[in-house]
Amino acid sequence: DVKVTQSSRYLVKRTGEKVFLECVQDMDHENMFWYRQDPGLGLRLIYFSYDVKMKEKGDIPEGYSVSREKKERFSLILESASTNQTSMYLCASSSLGLAGGHSTYEQYFGPGTRLTVT
């Protein structure tokens, strides 16, 4: 089974702190994702990486950065945490499959990190 692990289930940080959220996958997947999930807003993509050292901004990248130095690890960084970044953060990974010439994917999610910024 694919396993995606996140470094913490719950995290409490103070405003202005630098925060690192770590995600590790064990299936040699090319793609990794960071989402945040807020009530009424569903899942929103923060950043995406399709290879080591490669990244793309998602819908809401402001206030976040990412790092992917190894294929299995994708880190989300809050340079200076703010209260509006209090949220559930979900990491996912996927391979890139092809069917009939189109790209397909199945994302495997970690359990999430509930971050509270006070």
Next chain:
Amino acid sequence: LAKTTQPISMDSYEGQEVNITCSHNNIATNDYITWYQQFPSQGPRFIIQGYKTKVTNEVASLFIPADRKSSTLSLPRVSLSDTAVYYCLVGDMGTGANNLFFGTGTRLTVIP
């Protein structure tokens, strides 16, 4: 861009068939439609994926009409353990992750 719209919530009695519809009027030619299930305090879990017509697996069926502007997830004979939030995702990884859109999800409550 293929935005998605789903009902916010649905209730169903145990043993009934449940159909959840997702609208995606601007779906692109290369986009696939994927449904995920999420239980409280867990990450979403893949249920089913399709491109057109009908797809069936051991847990659900996915119906996609010819114009592909909507899709319907069908759960046969639901049980209490099917109570969860169901997300519709439309997109194509080949054109970048910015083309991936999760809906806000449908909260399904199964009643005894």
